[in-house]
């Protein structure tokens with residue numbers, strides 16, 4: 001069972017808004033991300049290029065496109081954002097919590113070596129979800145709770 005009331009910023013209640021506007025390169029379905037998030041995540045060189053209010057993020061692990069806005073015909077690629085996007089292939093490091101810079105590896109270690117089983121326990125050990133500014137730090141602009149839970153599940157299967 002997944003506990004959802006431990007979210008650091010209540011943003012988990014906001015469902016990821018999937019629409020049919022697909023990635024201009026790979027044609028995969030994108031997930032809506034707000035402009036604020038995109039502005040914080042692109043490198044300084046590209047911040048001024050951010051235009052339009054709504055972006056999508058391409059969830060295809062093999063695609064180099066991160067954010068795109070079809071109306072404005074803008075797209076930002078992997079090397080135009082500040083942090084590795086955890087679900088893209090070869091992301092290094094793979095962050096589970098972007099706000100506190102805790103990696104998936106650290107979460108798995110907390111589970112395997114220290115016996116943590118819940119998000120709360122993992123947070124206590126790793127310091128994840130301490131400085132929550134998900135809208136600005138997380139590539140999806142939502143709470144990392146779900147990513148941490150997935151890393152825990154991964155760790156539990158390794159035990």
Ligand SMILES: [Zn+2]
Pocket residue numbers: 023024025026027028058059060063064065
């Ligand atoms: Zn794509």
